[in-house]
Amino acid sequence: MNTNFLQTPIDYLKGVGPNRADLLRKELGLHTYQDLINLFPNSYIDRTQYYKINQLQRNSSEVQIIGQIIDVHEVPQKRGKRLIARFQDDTGDMELVWFRGHKWIRESLKLDKEYVIFGKTNWFNGKYNMPHPEMELLEDYKKNLRSAMQPIYPSTEKLSNKGISNRVISKLMQQLFTETKGKFTETLSDNLISEFKLVSKSDALFNVHFPKNQELLSRAEYRLKFEELFYIQLQLIRKNLIHKSKIKGFPFTIVGDYFNTFFKTHLAFELTNAQKRVLKEIRNDLGSNAQMNRLLQGDVGSGKTIVALMSMLIALDNGYQACFMAPTEILSVQHYNVLLDICNKLKISIKLLTGSSKTLERRKIHEALENGGLQILIGTHALLEDKVKFKNLGLAIIDEQHRFGVAQRSKLWKKGSHLIPPKGRKNKSLTSKEIKGTPPHILVMTATPIPRTLAMSVYGDLDISIIDELPPGRKSIKTVHRFDKNRLKVFRFIRDEIAKGRQVYIVYPLIQESATMDYKDLMDGYESIVRYFPLPDYQISIVHGRMKPADKDYEMQRFIKGETQIMVATTVIEVGVDVPNASVMIIESAERFGLSQLHQLRGRVGRGAEQSYCILMTSYKLSNDSKTRLETMVRTNDGFEIAEVDLRLRGPGDIMGTQQSGVLNLKIADIIKDSDILQHARYYAKKILKSDPSLTSPANKVLLLTYKQITKYKNIWNYIS
Numbered sequence: 001m002n003t004n005f006l007q008t009p010i011d012y013l014k015g016v017g018p019n020r021a022d023l024l025r026k027e028l029g030l031h032t033y034q035d036l037i038n039l040f041p042n043s044y045i046d047r048t049q050y051y052k053i054n055q056l057q058r059n060s061s062e063v064q065i066i067g068q069i070i071d072v073h074e075v076p077q078k079r080g081k082r083l084i085a086r087f088q089d090d091t092g093d094m095e096l097v098w099f100r101g102h103k104w105i106r107e108s109l110k111l112d113k114e115y116v117i118f119g120k121t122n123w124f125n126g127k128y129n130m131p132h133p134e135m136e137l138l139e140d141y142k143k144n145l146r147s148a149m150q151p152i153y154p155s156t157e158k159l160s161n162k163g164i165s166n167r168v169i170s171k172l173m174q175q176l177f178t179e180t181k182g183k184f185t186e187t188l189s190d191n192l193i194s195e196f197k198l199v200s201k202s203d204a205l206f207n208v209h210f211p212k213n214q215e216l217l218s219r220a221e222y223r224l225k226f227e228e229l230f231y232i233q234l235q236l237i238r239k240n241l242i243h244k245s246k247i248k249g250f251p252f253t254i255v256g257d258y259f260n261t262f263f264k265t266h267l268a269f270e271l272t273n274a275q276k277r278v279l280k281e282i283r284n285d286l287g288s289n290a291q292m293n294r295l296l297q298g299d300v301g302s303g304k305t306i307v308a309l310m311s312m313l314i315a316l317d318n319g320y321q322a323c324f325m326a327p328t329e330i331l332s333v334q335h336y337n338v339l340l341d342i343c344n345k346l347k348i349s350i351k352l353l354t355g356s357s358k359t360l361e362r363r364k365i366h367e368a369l370e371n372g373g374l375q376i377l378i379g380t381h382a383l384l385e386d387k388v389k390f391k392n393l394g395l396a397i398i399d400e401q402h403r404f405g406v407a408q409r410s411k412l413w414k415k416g417s418h419l420i421p422p423k424g425r426k427n428k429s430l431t432s433k434e435i436k437g438t439p440p441h442i443l444v445m446t447a448t449p450i451p452r453t454l455a456m457s458v459y460g461d462l463d464i465s466i467i468d469e470l471p472p473g474r475k476s477i478k479t480v481h482r483f484d485k486n487r488l489k490v491f492r493f494i495r496d497e498i499a500k501g502r503q504v505y506i507v508y509p510l511i512q513e514s515a516t517m518d519y520k521d522l523m524d525g526y527e528s529i530v531r532y533f534p535l536p537d538y539q540i541s542i543v544h545g546r547m548k549p550a551d552k553d554y555e556m557q558r559f560i561k562g563e564t565q566i567m568v569a570t571t572v573i574e575v576g577v578d579v580p581n582a583s584v585m586i587i588e589s590a591e592r593f594g595l596s597q598l599h600q601l602r603g604r605v606g607r608g609a610e611q612s613y614c615i616l617m618t619s620y621k622l623s624n625d626s627k628t629r630l631e632t633m634v635r636t637n638d639g640f641e642i643a644e645v646d647l648r649l650r651g652p653g654d655i656m657g658t659q660q661s662g663v664l665n666l667k668i669a670d671i672i673k674d675s676d677i678l679q680h681a682r683y684y685a686k687k688i689l690k691s692d693p694s695l696t697s698p699a700n701k702v703l704l705l706t707y708k709q710i711t712k713y714k715n716i717w718n719y720i721s
């Protein structure tokens, strides 16, 4: 049936009418025939089996029985009455019960006719009963186009209150299939269908709404899921390709002295294979004519900073400036300190700009940026201020990008004001105006792994690199869960570790910086720690959100230098802080943290050569989800595995970026359960677009048509970043 016909408003379907049409629109978003066809069942009930009344079990689930009504009467109860029908087959009898809607039910019930009833049974007063059964005359039941597996469609309370039951929806579906004769235009190419041994569109739609058995249903579902994911991927990948062909970038053709000197003389360790691979991916991007727009994912401690630095050196080698933005003052100071040392050796000018930079210092930085005297700028959000203008910003790196919004990311795009052509450029053909309009290359980094499958769908416009390997020699962190009442034992353990020269973090939840209760917990905790670990033997740092940046920094520095042994903190230390000598992480009220936060916190230890520990403290009262989170933390250190569990617990809705990506509007596929299908679909979408970017070859005609239809009626491009 052609697609135009399927755009017919739902009002025109026999059995709908204006009232129902209104409800279907409001409650289920069904506007057209097409929408109804794509209303896929949430589940199915197997109605291949019939029970006899004498086979019923006390705990049986939903059952289907054939029999007759031999009597109908009403019984008064506390409020109102209930309607009871005696129902029998050749093995016994039972009761059908209604608590509401008596009048029309009573009138519609026919005595001494064969019915098929379906529902859940109860055992009451020595008899089985079935409240509010679904029922139909056997002769109608047989006549209807229907399947043994009964689909259960999405519904709402309002719909069922207004009498649009599952059965009504099923009926409408039947009506639609009758009108269309069950014929639907094929929407995938012959190649794909034969390659994946997919069933045809018509068969798939028929079997998903009227499956005869599980096998046919599975094949139908597979085909429809594949199709759905395939077209999303096709759109995302096309968007990415268009981005690459339209948005020019500076071609960094040179890998020069800065990079090579650093690599040969100053790099203190061998890069991991993952780091090498990622650097190669970045170098490829930088060397092409297109703007790099890349997401670098790597677990805490996987060594992203060095990759960032080496990428910046390439920018410098090509005569451009680079900047590196981090979400907190602590973190940018730390990056600055690490990089300052190396930059001094390489004679590179580097500065730090944060909210607490003094006016005079700021002014100097602004000047040096504009005249090109400054090569690398590290800092916080302060980098985004309008006054910060670069002479020729070639690369902008954002650390812990989930802490920044899309708007902030895009602000960096406009930071380059490129007045003169950069040195060492072979291709001088760009006019200065063009250079001015060229955005810097962008690299965003995150230690909050997003499961691969989700990342593919969410960050369609970003290329993704993954560091999936930790530097060698890391001992995996031992994680345990302890209840609050064992705190003294935990304190003793801390004391022993400190005696060995280690340092310890104790973290309190301060989910909202303003929450007074949380703040009190932190201070109470601090006091008891001070009591157990008294001066002068023990020095304790404390850092929380209510402190001034300068005080925070002072306390952090004391800990970093090893002057204090214990750091009591709120989650401000969550991101990036690197103190290799710290080997114990205690997380108080661990049940209140999300999985990714717990994992981030744990990543603060295990950075040195010593065995490290993470102790999750909780009360006895734990929800199931909390238990799962704690068990997961104890079981594994693998950030991607943790991210998968997190995704399962929270659903994709809470994960950064999903709102815009459309993965939440999937009609039949499930981004988590169907990740295998997604990978296939993505692979093929890529392959097809590679050989035929605008889908003009005859073999892809169907794909182009469908693609146009989809983007015409539902343009996902609008809601992808």
Ligand code: ADP
Binding pocket: 269, 270, 271, 272, 275, 298, 299, 300, 301, 302, 303, 304, 305, 306, 447, 471, 472, 576, 578, 607
């Ligand atoms: P993250 O990915 O969490 O930002 P960092 O970049 O802070 O990790 O690196 C963590 C630590 O590992 C740093 O002290 C860094 O110097 C060190 N490191 C990075 N790469 C390697 C490597 N290939 N071999 C050994 N140590 C490394």
Ligand code: MG
Binding pocket: 304, 305, 399, 576
């Ligand atoms: Mg880092």
